[in-house]
Amino acid sequence: MRRDIFTDEHEAFRDMVRQFIAREVTPYHEQWERDGVVSRDVWRAAGRAGLLGIDIDEKYGGGGNPDYRYYAVMNEEFARAGATGPMFNVHNDMIGRYLDRLCTPEQRERWLPGYCSGDLIAAIAMTEPGAGSDLQGIRTTATRTGDHYVLNGQKTFISNGQLADIVIVVARTDPAQGHKGISLLVVERDMPGFARGRNLDKIGLHAQDTSELFFTDVRVPGANLLGAEGGGFVALMQNLPRERVTIGVFALAVADKAFEDTLAYVKQRQAFGQPIGSFQHSKFLLAELATELAVARAFTDKAIAAHCDDELSVQEASMVKWWDTELCNRVTDRCVQLHGGYGYMREYPVARAWADSRVQSIFGGTTEIQKEIIGRSLGL
Template identity: 65%
Template sequence: MKREIYGAEHEAFRATVRAFLSKEVEPHYEQWEKDGVVSREAWLAAGRQGLLGLTVPEEYGGGGSTDHRFGAVLTEEFARSGAAGFGVELHNDIIGPYLTALATEEQKRRWLPGFCTGETVTAIAMTEPGAGSDLQALRTTAEDRGDHWLLNGSKTFISNGILADLVIVVARTKPEGGAKGMSLLVVERGMAGFERGRNLDKIGLKAQDTAELFFHDVRVPKENLLGELHGAFVHLMQNLPQERLCIAVGAIAAAEHLLETTLGYVKEREAFGRPLARLQHVRFELAEMATECAVTRTFVDRCIDAHNGGELDAVHAAMAKWWATELQKRVADRCLQLHGGYGYMTEYRVARAFTDGRVTTIFGGATEIMKEIIGRSLLA
């Protein structure tokens, strides 16, 4: 069925993104995977092309759009290209809203121009060695020292962690406050005591720099408090639906592209003297995946439309996130199986998709947490 959520302007933007990927990303991506990090030049190229800060007001150098569908197009095309390790969507759709919605005028003028040009790569640091989905268990602390906060602690699994010039850190600013005792502090490259650990060795998303971060008596200026003091938990809850929808958008796009790639493969690959596509079992596998993708696409598109109208709630975002990512995982597994031994070779797209996509059911809130959110809402 024809998708109805995009207009001519979105498809024109899609063509721009595809041209950018073809010229600036795909020729270099294999090298970035070997290096474990995307080049700085790629970020600057994305800025020059106008792909960063789509929703940032024009006065700060952004696109000035309030239409979230442009971000969805960007996410879809990066997923289809296999360039999920280039953290543009993280920068735009996950970190960007914190800066545009919570920053003061002075902070916006200080941080947003570089955010849009690609000179300032961003990250958000929530997860700790002992605190993942349970944010209330985090132990990173920030003591009020008058004109600054004294930040101590560590974070792990931080995407863009090696390159990041600006990191939004979730820290406990009131020890006895529980969920109401956390704040968002912005740590900038070069601050004394801010150190980066390993670029973590992952099974997938090799081009994505995922790091450990350490804070040893980091003096964070009071003017780097982002949002309300002790208000981090509320700020995080307000932004998580968009983050989870972004993950869902990429997941269904990746699943659809894998199915398309596999359709081409089974038409050409022969076994027992005839193409795999002529085997009934193969056709049944394809039919099931196509149906699941079509149903998921319809729901995710409805969520994109709802979000664009300011109507997407946490429950439906959780539904989209867990369902689309679990589907991506199943489709990758089944498509790899249909490729046989070739599917196990990293030179084939399906092999990389299998490992790259595995994390999507974990980050942004694990599938189990998504189900808990939905279940609680049903029984409230």
């Protein structure tokens, strides 16, 4: 289907991103999967290419371009390439919004240049062993002592956790105030008491470092408070719609590419003397998937445009997130089936897409949480 939301400038940027992936990512991705982490070199290469901090002010080394569509293009191309190791989308689409909206002038000078160059990798630590989608259930605490906060707690499933130079930590600064007592603190790499646990062994996304983080009496300077004390929950709620649209964009691109690869495969793979795509079951199944993908594309592009106009509602973002990620699960699963035994071999992109994409309906708020949000918007 023809897409109307992108201009010639966006498509030129798409070509540049594809070249970057072919040059800086694809040749090294298998090694990163074996290592369980990407090289810091690819972050610096992304910084030199202008792929980090596209919307950050140029005086800090960013692109000065607030158009979210450039991030959408970038995420689509990384998804289509199976380049799931470098978590640029966490750094760019999610954390960048917190830094750009909430940093003081001093914090901007301290963090943003490295953020844009790739010398400073960022992570955000929300999830805890006992608190996932329910952010109000977090137990990590930060007690004010003079001009510092004393931070104690544990986080898990943190993307960029091994590489991160700064981590935005969600913590309770006033447990008696409920969600109004949640704040954001920026923990820096070498702060005493900050420790990284193991690089978690996941079903997929093997090149992406995902970690446990531990905070034991970490003295975080008051100057590292991000935004207002007690304003963390509101900041999280403001930024989660963007995160959820980004996850949806990535998931839909994964599904599109898996479908394209499978369509080509069933046209040449023979069984009983004919291409397996010519069997009615295969034909009907692919027709169904093509239609579902087309419908999802129309809705997702509408959401991208709405987000660019600052008109995307919380419930619409949740719709995009749950629909596209669950659709991706269905598409990749059926594409594996159509590949037969080859679909279970990691040398085939569809196998890696199936394993890597399964988590998308979990992180960023599970499908069930998205449905709860949508249900509440209906007055239920």
